[in-house]
Every structure is written in structure tokens, then in C-alpha cells.
Amino acid sequence: MPExxxxxxxxxxxxxxxxxxxxxxxxxxxxTVQMGETVVLSAACSGPAKKxxxxxxLSVDYREKYSAAGKFPxxxxxxxxxxxxxxxxxxxxxxxxxxxLWPEGFFDEVQIYGLLLAADGKxxxxxxxxxxxxxxxxxxxxxxxxxxxxxxVGYIEGQGFIANPTNDEMxxxxxxxxxxxxxxxxxxVEGDAKEVSEEFLSQAFYFANEIVKKQIAAQKELAAKAGRxxxxxxxxxxxxxxxxxIRAAAGSELESAAFLPGKEERTKALEVVFAKVAxxxxxxxxxxxxxxxxxxxxxxxxxxAVQKSVRDNILYNGKRMDGRGVKDLRPLSAEVGVLPVVxxxxxxxxxxxxxxxxxxxxxxxxxxxxxxxTDTQNSKKKFYLHYNFPNYSVGEVGRVTGxxxxxxxxxxxxxxxxxxxxxxxxxxxxxxxxxxMASNGSTSMASTCxxxxxxxxxxxxxxxxVVGISCGLVTDLENPEKYVIxxxxxxxxxxxxxxxxxxxGSKNGITGWQLDLKLPGIPIERLVEAMYQNKEAREKIMQxxxxxxxxxxxxxxxxxxxMEVIRINPxxxxxxxxxxxxxxxxxxxxxxxxxxxxxxxxVSILARNKEVLDEVKRKVxxxxxxxxxxxxxxxxxxxxxxxxxxxxxxPGQEGLLHIxxxxxxxxxxxxxxxxxxDYVSVKVVEIDSRTGKIRLSRKAALQDEK
Numbered sequence: 001m002p003e004x005x006x007x008x009x010x011x012x013x014x015x016x017x018x019x020x021x022x023x024x025x026x027x028x029x030x031x032t033v034q035m036g037e038t039v040v041l042s043a044a045c046s047g048p049a050k051k052x053x054x055x056x057x058l059s060v061d062y063r064e065k066y067s068a069a070g071k072f073p074x075x076x077x078x079x080x081x082x083x084x085x086x087x088x089x090x091x092x093x094x095x096x097x098x099x100x101l102w103p104e105g106f107f108d109e110v111q112i113y114g115l116l117l118a119a120d121g122k123x124x125x126x127x128x129x130x131x132x133x134x135x136x137x138x139x140x141x142x143x144x145x146x147x148x149x150x151x152x153v154g155y156i157e158g159q160g161f162i163a164n165p166t167n168d169e170m171x172x173x174x175x176x177x178x179x180x181x182x183x184x185x186x187x188x189v190e191g192d193a194k195e196v197s198e199e200f201l202s203q204a205f206y207f208a209n210e211i212v213k214k215q216i217a218a219q220k221e222l223a224a225k226a227g228r229x230x231x232x233x234x235x236x237x238x239x240x241x242x243x244x245x246i247r248a249a250a251g252s253e254l255e256s257a258a259f260l261p262g263k264e265e266r267t268k269a270l271e272v273v274f275a276k277v278a279x280x281x282x283x284x285x286x287x288x289x290x291x292x293x294x295x296x297x298x299x300x301x302x303x304x305a306v307q308k309s310v311r312d313n314i315l316y317n318g319k320r321m322d323g324r325g326v327k328d329l330r331p332l333s334a335e336v337g338v339l340p341v342v343x344x345x346x347x348x349x350x351x352x353x354x355x356x357x358x359x360x361x362x363x364x365x366x367x368x369x370x371x372x373x374t375d376t377q378n379s380k381k382k383f384y385l386h387y388n389f390p391n392y393s394v395g396e397v398g399r400v401t402g403x404x405x406x407x408x409x410x411x412x413x414x415x416x417x418x419x420x421x422x423x424x425x426x427x428x429x430x431x432x433x434x435x436x437m438a439s440n441g442s443t444s445m446a447s448t449c450x451x452x453x454x455x456x457x458x459x460x461x462x463x464x465x466v467v468g469i470s471c472g473l474v475t476d477l478e479n480p481e482k483y484v485i486x487x488x489x490x491x492x493x494x495x496x497x498x499x500x501x502x503x504x505g506s507k508n509g510i511t512g513w514q515l516d517l518k519l520p521g522i523p524i525e526r527l528v529e530a531m532y533q534n535k536e537a538r539e540k541i542m543q544x545x546x547x548x549x550x551x552x553x554x555x556x557x558x559x560x561x562x563m564e565v566i567r568i569n570p571x572x573x574x575x576x577x578x579x580x581x582x583x584x585x586x587x588x589x590x591x592x593x594x595x596x597x598x599x600x601x602x603v604s605i606l607a608r609n610k611e612v613l614d615e616v617k618r619k620v621x622x623x624x625x626x627x628x629x630x631x632x633x634x635x636x637x638x639x640x641x642x643x644x645x646x647x648x649x650x651p652g653q654e655g656l657l658h659i660x661x662x663x664x665x666x667x668x669x670x671x672x673x674x675x676x677x678d679y680v681s682v683k684v685v686e687i688d689s690r691t692g693k694i695r696l697s698r699k700a701a702l703q704d705e706k
Contacts, residue, residue, distance in 0.1 A: 004226040008218035010035075010151070010211055011163040016128075018135055018218055020226050029140025029228065033128040035164060037120035038374065042112065042132025044140050049107035049236065052296045056107055060095040062087050062114035062129045064373045069119040071373065085408055086372065090114070090126040092409045094133050097180035097188040100520045101145040105235035110142065121376040122166040127152050130180055135219050141228040145520060147219035148187060149212030150180040153204050155193075161207045167375045177201070179208035183216060185521030192416040195464075195509035198535060202528040209524060238301040242285065246301045249280040255309050261322045263352055263440045263491065264395070274302050307496045314474045314484050320493070322351075327487045329469070329537055334449070334548035336457040343560040344458025348450035350541075351490065352440035357450030358433045359458040361560040363606030364596040366429040383422045385432040387411030387447055393436040410444035414468075417504035417512025418451045421462040427565050427604060428556070430460055441490040442470040448504045448512075449545060456549045459556035466511055467541040468504035471530045472497040475519065485530045487537045501527065503534045507542065561594075561606045562613045570601040572624040575652040583651065587619045595620070623651045627694050629684050632701045637678045640670050647682055647696055655694030657682055662698050673698070681705065 003022040007015050017034040024030035027043040034040075050057075064087055065080055066073045073080055083091070094114065114129035130150035137144035154165035154173035162169055170176065174194040181187045186205060193201070238246075247254075250273055257269035278298050286294050313319040318326060330351030339345040344359035367380035387410045391398045403411075414434065422430065432454060434447035445468035452465035472489035474497050476482035486493060494500050500516040515527070556563075568576065576597065577584050588595055593616045594606040603620055607613035627633075633649035644658040657680070662673045674680050683704060686695040 004222060006218045006222040006225075008214050010214065014164060016131070016164075016215070016218075018131075018222050020135075020139055020222060027136070027140075028142055029136040029138070031132055031135045031139060031222075032117070033132040033135065035128055036123040036166075037118060038116075038123040038125050038128065039118040040125045040128040040132050041115045041117050042129065042136040043115075044110065044112050044133070044136040044142065046111070046140075046142055047109040049109065049234070052292050053107050054236075054296055054300050056099070056102055057109045058095065058099055058102075058112075059110070060091045060098070060112045060114075060133065062090040062094060062116075062126070064116040064119070064125065066373055068116045068125075069121065069373050084370070085412070086126070086370070088405050088408050089412055090129055092405060093126075093178055093180070093188060093190055094130045096516060097130065097148050097150065098133055098137070098144075098146075100187060100518055101148070103143050103145070103233055103235055105237040106143060106233050107236050108142075108233065112136065116373070119374040121374065122168070123164070124152070124167065124374050127164060127178070131215055131219075135222065138219050138223040139227045141231045143230060143233040146182075147216050147223075148180050148182055149215030149219075150178070151208050151211040151215075153177040153179060153208050155204070161204060163207075163211050167377070171377075175204060177204050177208065179205065179212070181209065181212050182521045183213050184209060184523065186515070186524050186527050187517050187519075187521050188515055189527075190413070190514040192420060192512040193510060194420055195506050195511055197509055198528065198531045201510055201513075201531065202524070205524050205527065236296075236300075238297050238304065242281070242297060243301050243304065245281055245284065246277055246298070246305050249277040250302075250305060254305060255313070258306055258309055259313070259319065259321055259323070266321065266492070270306065277302060310492070310496045311474050311476075314486070315476055315482060318484075320486070322490060324488075326484055327533065327536070329488045329540055330490075332541060332544045334453055334544050336453050336549050341559060343557040344454045344456075344460070346450045346453030346457055347437075348446050348453060348545075350442070350446055350449075350488065352438055353443055353446050354437040354439075355443060355446035355450040356435045356437050357447060357454040358435070359451070359454040359460065360431045360433070361428040361458060361460070361556060361563075362431070363429060363561070363563060363594045364427075364598075364604045365594055365606075366431070382426075382429045383415070383419050383431075385411055385415035385418060385434065385447070385451055387414060387434045387436070387444065389436045389439065389443065393439040393443075410447065413444050413502065413512055413514050414447040414451060414504075417448050417468060418455070418462075418466045420511040421452075421464050421466055421506050422455070423461055423463070426461065427563050428460070428560075430455065430458075439491070441494055442468075442488070442500075442502065444514075445469050445502055445504070449541060453545060453549060456552040457557075458560065459553040461552050464506035464508060465542065465545045466504050466506050467538050467545055468502060468512070469534060469537045469541060470494075470500050470502045471534045471537075473499040473501070473522070473526070473530065475522075483526065485526075485533050487533060498522075499530075501530050501534065503531060503538070505535070505538050561608055562610050563604065563606050564613060564617070565602055565604050566617060566620065568601045568603055568620070568624040569626070570599065573597055573599075573601065576603070576620060576623045578623070578651070583623050587616060591616050591619075625650050627653055627655070627684050627687060629687055632681055632683045632704060634679055635682050635696070637674050637676050637680060640674070640676050642670065645670055645674055645680075647680060649682065649684070649694070649696070653694065655682070655684065655696040657696040657698055661685075661696065661700070664699050664702070 020031040030043040116125040154162040155175035177191040260266040448468040472486035504512040596604040635647035635649040682696040683701040
């Protein structure tokens with residue numbers, strides 16, 4: 001098949017090239033997407049639905065190989081291993097806008113694979129992965145109801161919004177918005193910003209929408225030229241007759257069970273009603289369908305019946321599952337200092353959702369370093385947040401493994417939201433760990449609130465607490481103009497509803513956001529409306545947080561290590577390190593302190609208490625001190641000559657003690673006064689301004705010591 005290309009102009013001087021026909025001919029659909037000299041391959045493949053499967057098994061993977069940038073993997077093993085955090089986050093935001101665009105009841109297995117083939121160090125491959133996934137699916141014979149477009153939006157003062165900014169541009173940007181959608185409708189957004197307004201963020205949405213329209217047009221053009229004929233999919237649907245029987249068998253008991261205040265009692269009540277429904281339908285359907293298909297279809301039908309009851313009550317009665325009004329928050333509580341020993345701790349609870357967050361302070365050596373393949377400037381993070389979602393938080397049992405994609409994604413959202421208020425010049429590295437104690441919706445937002453509390457408890461001088469909350473959406477699918485926006489959704493409302501729109505913000509503006517949507521797009525105006533409703537809720541949460549602890553403590557926790565940054569002459573770095581690292585090793589081993597030296601002469605000292613800190617500072621100053629005229633030193637005789645001795649008065653700094661300056665009488669032989677290895681008191685009498693040579697006098701030192 002010949003190669004076919006389409007070029008779409010994203011912005012002046014920025015072209016995106018979509019190409020197909022050259023690679024991956026055996027996939028259902030494949031393409032490459034290029035921006036600058038960064039190239040990403042996307043391939044889509046499918047397999048038959050598994051027997052009894054009642055969900056759409058879409059999987060998305062994205063990988064970045066060092067070979068794409070002309071590099072070797074670091075470390076002993078020269079082969080890429082498990083996916084990096086960036087790769088996992090890219091998988092997540094490639095998956096989310098694709099997932100809603102499939103026919104109901106389509107359960108075939110679909111896999112999308114994105115591979116970075118070339119990285120120019122300027123243009124990121126992650127956004128290309130989203131566009132590539134959509135393009136590959138449009139080119140395939142699969143029943144994908146796209147295409148979608150995707151763009152990263154930055155903002156630089158004086159330049160305005162920037163589409164798909166380069167890495168250099170992103171370093172200047174106060175905004176990172178990742179936006180995906182169809183024409184005039186949004187499907188997925190996520191990102192962070194330096195405390196911006198709702199109006200500013202909505203302008204960014206509309207800016208992104210115009211770019212998306214261009215990308216969609218290009219994909220349609222490419223599919224028309226080189227796409228496969230779409231196949232008729234096999235859909236697994238519950239018949240209208242069975243749905244009617246399920247509703248009839250459930251009767252009013254369904255609603256009574258679905259609308260109870262507690263998650264556990266609601267779950268148990270629904271299980272009891274479902275068991276009755278399944279038993280009632282067996283005489284009519286079990287023999288006809290067989291046991292496996294019967295169980296499969298009854299479960300699907302039951303879930304749809306509960307969903308309809310929940311949605312109709314919200315839409316037309318204003319009745320939520322736990323009895324709240326549509327804008328009501330669940331009961332809130334906040335507490336700090338809940339744990340001994342740790343540097344900072346907090347417990348934040350909203351309804352049945354509970355997050356315990358612990359803050360730990362460390363030195364520069366504790367910063368998280370990422371070797372990013374697609375950027376020429378690898379950076380270190382001095383603030384990071386890790387999120388853990390154990391099985392007991394939802395009252396279940398299961399395998400205990402490392403963090404999954406969900407945990408990494410939720411932690412990243414909370415991290416980037418809170419990072420906006422951590423001062424850049426705060427010398428400590430800060431780690432927050434959110435341990436979810438109980439979950440019934442929006443644990444990432446509870447983690448954000450808990451992190452702010454824990455940081456203030458630890459004495460981290462954040463400029464403002466950051467709080468977050470999620471807004472849901474329920475839409476009448478037959479009349480899309482009828483909808484209700486829900487504040488603070490519980491887990492079941494997330495499951496049965498249309499969106500999970502999480503927004504975090506400080507007292508000064510929005511800092512982070514993420515949208516999960518089940519619909520194939522909603523008008524941007526509706527998303528903006530939910531932003532303002534979210535703001536009202538955040539203001540109430542902020543009152544609870546500041547009532548608990550109004551501001552950061554005026555000093556870091558006494559449990560935290562003591563830290564100070566001092567500056568030395570960069571020319572003295574070698575003297576501080578010493579031959580083979582001898583000096584710095586002596587300092588760290590004798591004190592147990594952590595010492596990090598930067599190229600500009602900044603020396604960061606992390607010690608367990610103030611006494612150790614002072615001792616390390618004294619040692620650093622000793623190794624890096626400059627000789628001063630008129631000052632007396634106790635020096636080590638390094639070598640002896642006929643005309644005098646060379647004496648080391650400071651590490652790496654020697655001066656000449658001439659024989660005429662050894663005593664206030666005539667000295668016949670240097671060996672009469674000193675020999676190599678002796679210590680003598682000497683005074684600096686001259687430092688040559690041109691050569692730096694030091695002239696010493698024992699005679700003057702003896703005179704001054706009288």
C-alpha cells in the first residue's frame with residue numbers, strides 16, 4: 001500500500017503530519033504522527049469478545065525508547081523496563097477521550113499501541129499519541145465513532161496562548177492544558193496552572209477547540225483516501241423484553257435500596273433486590289439462554305435498571321442516592337498533627353472518603369530526578385506526592401502490588417495542583433504520601449486537601465492551601481438539553497453519571513484539573529458552568545481547612561532535619577571536595593549530615609539537629625576559607641628548603657615562611673626551627689594580588705601572641 005500523507009497547520013510554523021501505508025500493514029489501522037522531528041507510531045488491533053464479558057476491554061499502551069533520541073538507557077541493564085510515570089500518564093490521557101466513542105454493547109477486545117520513533121528534544125510525543133490513536137482507529141475497520149483532536153496549550157505573558165508549545169516554551173509557560181474533543185465539544189481535559197481564573201481557563205478551552213477542528217478535518221481527509229471499510233460490529237445488548245421484566249421484578253424495592261445514605265447499606269440492599277430479580281427471571285430465561293448468558297445479561301440489565309432509576313431521580317426529582325441536594329457537600333472534617341514522629345500529618349474526611357497524608361522534609365539529594373527522553377534538559381522535582389489506594393479502603397480483599405496506573409494518575413493530579421503553591425526557593429525537598437483510609441468518591445481531591453494540611457503542619461510556607469472537589473453530570477440522553485450538575489459526587493454517582501470533573505484551587509485561583517467523561521463530548525459551555533459550581537464548593541472546603549490550621553507553622557517541624565544553604569567561592573569547590581572526595585567524605589561520615597554542592601557554589605546542608613548543622617558549617621568554612629592578611633594560623637609544615645619552609649595554613653593553601661621570618665634573631669638553619677610535619681603558628685603578612693602567593697611570618701606571630 002503506498003504511503004498517504006496529510007499535513008495540518010496547528011499554528012504559524014507548526015505543522016502536524018499524519019501518514020499511513022508505510023508501516024504496520026497487518027494492524028487493523030496504523031499511522032505515524034510527526035511534529036517537528038518528533039515521530040510517534042500508533043497502531044490499533046482488535047480481537048473477539050470473551051464469553052460472558054460485560055464491558056469494553058480497551059487497552060492503551062505508550063512507550064518511549066531511548067533509541068528515539070539517539071541515547072542509551074542508563075544503568076547496568078541496557079534495555080527499557082517497566083513504563084515510566086510519564087508513559088503511564090500518557091496512556092491514561094490517550095485512553096480517556098477514545099473510550100466514550102464506541103457503540104453500546106461493543107465488547108470486542110481493542111488494543112492501541114503508541115511508540116515514540118524519533119524525539120527531537122523540542123516537541124513532546126504524548127499529544128501525538130492521542131492524535132495517532134484517533135487516526136489509527138479512523139483508518140481501521142473498527143466501529144470507532146471519531147475522530148477526535150488533541151492539543152497541549154501553554155500561555156506565555158506577552159505572547160498569549162500557544163498550541164503544542166515546545167519544551168523551551170513550556171518552561172516559560174504559566175499554563176499546561178491538555179485538551180481533547182470533537183468539534184465544539186470537549187471529551188477530556190487535564191493540566192495545571194499558576195492560580196488562574198475560571199474565565200482564563202475557559203478561554204484556553206475555546207482556543208484549543210479551534211486547533212481540534214483542524215486535526216479532525218485532516219483525519220477525515222486521510223481516512224477518505226486510505227481508510228478501510230468499517231465492519232458491522234457484534235453488539236451485546238439486553239433485549240427490551242428482558243429489561244421490562246427486570247424492572248417489573250424489582251418494582252419499588254429497587255428505588256428503596258438505591259437511595260440509602262450509607263455506601264455499605266446501599267450496596268447490601270441492592271444485592272438483596274438483585275438476587276430476587278435474578279430468581280424471578282430464571283423460569284423464563286435460564287433454559288432459553290443457558291446459565292452463562294443468563295447471568296451475563298441479567299447483570300447487565302440490572303445495572304442499566306439501577307442506572308436509569310438513579311439518573312431519573314436526579315434529573316426530575318432532584319433526589320440523590322444519599323439524600324443530598326445537587327449542590328450539597330458531604331460532611332467535612334480536617335485534623336492536623338495526627339501522627340507522632342513524622343514531620344507533618346493530616347487527616348481529611350469528606351463523607352465516607354478519608355485521606356491520611358504525611359509530609360516528609362529532606363535535602364536536595366532527595367529530589368526526584370527524571371531522565372526524560374523527549375527533553376534535552378532533565379529536571380529534578382523538589383516536591384512530589386505519592387498516592388496509595390489499598391484494598392481495605394473499599395472493604396475488599398485482593399493482591400497487594402506496586403502502584404497501578406490509577407494510583408499514579410491520581411497522585412500526579414494532586415501533586416501538580418499543590419506544587420503551584422510551594423515556594424520555588426524553599427530549600428527542602430518535600431514528599432507527601434496520601435494513604436487512602438476509606439473511599440467513596442474523589443479520593444484524589446481529598447488527597448489534595450490533606451496534602452495542604454500536612455504541609456502547613458510541617459511548616460512548609462505554602463502561599464495558600466489548595467483544595468479540590470469533583471462535579472458530576474447527569475444528562476437526559478433523549479433530551480441532551482436537560483441536565484443536572486452535581487457537586488461532590490459519591491462513587492456510585494461517578495459510576496452511573498456522565499462525568500467526573502475534578503478541579504483544585506488555592507485562594508487565588510485554579511491550580512489543577514482533570515475531566516473523565518462517559519459521553520461522546522459535551523458543549524464547552526457546560527464544562528465552564530460546572531467550573532463555577534465547583535468554585536462555590538471549593539470556597540466552603542477552604543473555610544474548613546483554614547479553620548483547622550489558618551496558616552503554615554512559623555518554623556519547620558522539630559522532627560524535620562535542619563537545613564541551610566551557604567555559598568562558597570566556586571573556585572573552592574575542589575578544596576571542599578578534596579582529593580578523591582576525601583574532605584567531603586570526612587564531613588558526611590563524621591557528622592551524618594547530607595551535603596550537596598552545586599556548580600554555582602551553593603552548599604546545601606541537611607543535618608539532624610542544629611548542633612550538627614553548626615559543626616558542618618564550621619568544617620565547610622574551614623575547607624573553603626580564604627587566607628587573610630594579618631591573621632594568625634596554626635599551619636602544617638609541608639616541605640623544608642634551605643631558604644625557608646612551605647606551610648599549609650588552610651586546606652590546599654600554602655605560604656612561604658622565609659628563614660628571615662622564623663625568629664627575632666638570626667636563624668642559621670631552617671631545621672633549627674621546624675621540620676616537615678611540624679605545626680607552627682604563622683601570620684599572613686602579604687598576599688600577592690597578581691599571583692596569589694602568600695608570605696608568612698613566625699616572628700610576627702610570636703610578637704602578637706605576647
